[in-house]
Amino acid sequence: MSGHDHDHHHHHDHDHSELSETELRVRALESILTEKGYVDPTSLDLLIELYEKKIGPRNGIRVVAKAWADPAYRARLLKNATSAISELDYSGRQGEHMVVVENTPEQHNMVVCTLCSCYPHPVLGLPPVWYKSAPYRSRAVADPRGVLKDFGVSLPETTKIRVWDSTAEIRYLVLPMRPEGTEDWSEQQLAELVTRDSMIGTGLPKRPGEAA
Amino acid sequence: MDGAHDMGGVKGFGPVEPEANEPVFHEEWERRAFALTVAMSRPGGWNIDMSRFARENRPPADYLSKTYFELWLAGLETLMIERGLVTREEIEAGKMLAPAKPGVKPIAPSEVTPAIRRGGPTERTPPAPALFNVGDIVRMKDIHPVTHTRLPQYVRGRLGTIELNHGCHVFPDVNSLGKGEDPHWLYTVRFDGRELWGKEGDPTLSVSVDAWEPYLERA
Numbered sequence: 001m002s003g004h005d006h007d008h009h010h011h012h013d014h015d016h017s018e019l020s021e022t023e024l025r026v027r028a029l030e031s032i033l034t035e036k037g038y039v040d041p042t043s044l045d046l047l048i049e050l051y052e053k054k055i056g057p058r059n060g061i062r063v064v065a066k067a068w069a070d071p072a073y074r075a076r077l078l079k080n081a082t083s084a085i086s087e088l089d090y091s092g093r094q095g096e097h098m099v100v101v102e103n104t105p106e107q108h109n110m111v112v113c114t115l116c117s118c119y120p121h122p123v124l125g126l127p128p129v130w131y132k133s134a135p136y137r138s139r140a141v142a143d144p145r146g147v148l149k150d151f152g153v154s155l156p157e158t159t160k161i162r163v164w165d166s167t168a169e170i171r172y173l174v175l176p177m178r179p180e181g182t183e184d185w186s187e188q189q190l191a192e193l194v195t196r197d198s199m200i201g202t203g204l205p206k207r208p209g210e211a212a
Numbered sequence: 213m214d215g216a217h218d219m220g221g222v223k224g225f226g227p228v229e230p231e232a233n234e235p236v237f238h239e240e241w242e243r244r245a246f247a248l249t250v251a252m253s254r255p256g257g258w259n260i261d262m263s264r265f266a267r268e269n270r271p272p273a274d275y276l277s278k279t280y281f282e283l284w285l286a287g288l289e290t291l292m293i294e295r296g297l298v299t300r301e302e303i304e305a306g307k308m309l310a311p312a313k314p315g316v317k318p319i320a321p322s323e324v325t326p327a328i329r330r331g332g333p334t335e336r337t338p339p340a341p342a343l344f345n346v347g348d349i350v351r352m353k354d355i356h357p358v359t360h361t362r363l364p365q366y367v368r369g370r371l372g373t374i375e376l377n378h379g380c381h382v383f384p385d386v387n388s389l390g391k392g393e394d395p396h397w398l399y400t401v402r403f404d405g406r407e408l409w410g411k412e413g414d415p416t417l418s419v420s421v422d423a424w425e426p427y428l429e430r431a
Contacts, residue, residue, distance in 0.1 A: 026241040026285060028306030030248060032298060036312035038255050039319070044247035046324040051246070052236045055328075092331035097378065114220035114364050116264055117280065126246075128234050132280045134225040141366065141419045142221045142409055150228040160416050165220065167362045168398055168422035169260075169334040170378055197230075 056125035057196035059090045060173060063123055064199060065191035067100075068178040078102060081173065085123060095122035095171050101164060102175040103201075108159050109174045110147070110201030112140035113166040120171035124199060131200065141165055151202045163201075174201040181208045213265075213358055216272035220366040221409070242281040249288045255316045258291050260332065261388035265360035266290045336395035338380040342425070343397070348374045349431040350401060352423065360388035363427045367419075370407050371431055375420060376400035383424050396424040 033039045063085055067074040077084040081098035085091065098120060101109040113119065114137045119127040130136050139147050144161045148154065155161070164172045176198040182190060185208075193210075197203025219225075237243045253263065266287035268275065278286065292298045297316065302309045319327065344350060354369040355361065362384045378398040386394035405417030 022282065022285070023239070023241040024306065025303075026244050026248070029285075029289070029298075029303065030244055032302055032306075032308050033248065033252065035308045036298070036316070037318060038297065038312070038316050039248065039251045040321060042321045043251055043319050043324050044244065046321055047247040047250055047328070048237075048243045050325065050328060052243075056236070092329040093327075094331065096331040096333040097335065097381075099376070114366070115217055115362060116267070126236055128231065129238075129280065130228050130230050133228065134219055134222075134276065135228045137219040138222040138225050139228070143414070144417060145414060147228055151230060158416070160418070161414065162402075163417070163419045164400075165364065165419060165421045167364060168378070168384075168424070169381060170398070170400070170422050202228075202230075 051121075051126055055121055057123075057199065059088070059125075060120070060123035060196070060199045061191050061194040062088055063090070063100075063173070064175060064194045065187045067175055068182075068190045069185075069187035074175075077175070085173075090122040092122055094118070095120045097170045098123075098173060099170055100173050100175050101162070103177045105177070106160060107162050108155055108201065109162045109164065109172075110140060110144050111164045111166060111172045111174060112137060114138070114141055115167060118166035118169075118171065120173050123173055124196060128196075147202065151197060153202070153204060174199050176205045179205050179207050213269060213360065214356055214365060215268050215270075216275040217268035218365050220364045239281075245281045245285045245288070249284050251319050252288060252292065254327075255318055256291055256295060256297060258295070259387055261360055261382075261384040262291065262390070263287055264384070265388045266294075268360075334382040335379045336382060336393060338397070339395065342377060344374050344377075344399060344425070344428065344430075346374050346377060350374060350428040351431045352401070353427055353429055355427070357385065359385065361385050363423060364421060366408060367401075367403060367421055367423075370403055372401040372403040372407070372420075374399045375402045378422065381424070383426065385424075385426070396426055398422055398424050399428070401428070 034041055067077050073084065077100050081100040085098055103109055117127050117132040119131060136147065141163050144163050166172060179193055193206045195203050195205060198205045267283045289303055293300055297313050299310055350372055352363065352367045352370050355363060376399060380395040381398040382393040383396045386392060400420045401423050402418050402420040405413040405419065408419060
């Protein structure tokens with residue numbers, strides 16, 4: 001394979017000539033399936049709305065901020081994540097069996113799906129393109145420090161790196177370390193520091209000065 | 213199957229390129245292809261393992277040249293054609309040419325949110341006691357089925373330690389064939405980075421996969 005940049009641009013150009021073709025193909029398919037009575041277009045609209053408006057990383061952010069602010073919740077979350085997450089009313093498709101893994105000064109966790117795109121939808125929404133991409137899926141299990149570098153993150157050489165490959169229906173959420181200097185912060189303030197990538201393990205939470 | 217989808221450890225794909233402020237979907241057709249796939253699963257009568265196999269079961273060059281939602285679209289078309297829900301001619305012509313398959317009921321708008329919130333739990337009542345305990349050393353079997361499996365190539369034949377027991381779960385290798393759920397014990401098995409990648413591997417690395425009992429043998 002030639003250089004990545006070359007492939008990227010080539011693929012992009014290629015996309016442009018085919019984009020309308022794919023768009024037409026999908027539209028035609030939706031018409032056929034609607035006409036045959038297999039799908040209701042209103043249900044399709046609702047599905048899209050759910051995943052664009054309701055199901056996203058803000059849900060996971062609430063979970064993490066609550067775990068940082070409430071030690072009893074943190075303990076429940078680490079013991080039975082599915083049940084603790086459902087306390088906040090998040091559940092269902094691609095999050096039926098949740099496990100939360102906790103970062104510590106000794107160990108950093110990172111989540112990947114090398115075989116497809118398994119990702120905890122109820123707490124993080126649909127996965128970003130990079131999570132589903134060949135570079136991430138191939139390298140996360142062999143060179144996670146290299147992957148972290150792509151995200152601008154570098155960890156101490158002695159930190160153990162633990163990568164969770166989601167090969168079954170168990171879905172993993174990383175509980176990042178609560179940033180220092182936030183001892184008297186409320187749950188709402190803490191939520192400002194949680195990022196999506198920090199819950200996948202490809203990023204770290206923001207520090208107090210970096211909060212929006 | 214040993215296909216292009218099984219990417220763990222493959223070299224040459226280049227750096228990960230995160231996109232700032234990435235939208236959930238990049239194109240309108242991705243929205244519709246996603247929703248069609250989710251909405252057709254129940255009326256179509258296939259399960260998640262069949263969907264995954266429909267996406268991955270293609271020549272490596274084809275798999276690697278398609279974007280994520282192009283693979284979803286291709287998988288959806290395959291699943292529907294296989295079941296006689298639509299014909300290839302209809303897809304190519306872009307219009308209905310054959311009558312609908314009788315008895316196929318769409319998901320009603322009122323069912324959407326409850327169905328997503330319920331999801332599809334895969335844990336089942338154990339048919340037999342677990343063979344392995346947390347802490348046991350196991351070897352991953354060296355299998356190469358031409359059908360669907362969730363045992364990645366990079367761990368086959370490797371020694372790992374059982375770290376978690378998740379109960380009994382639907383077994384994809386059988387469920388993908390339409391031969392029933394065949395539930396088996398599911399474990400998280402952890403490997404030392406150097407067991408997977410050799411002496412040059414990152415000494416601070418450990419990797420786990422979730423593996424059903426039939427993938428494991430006592431070391």
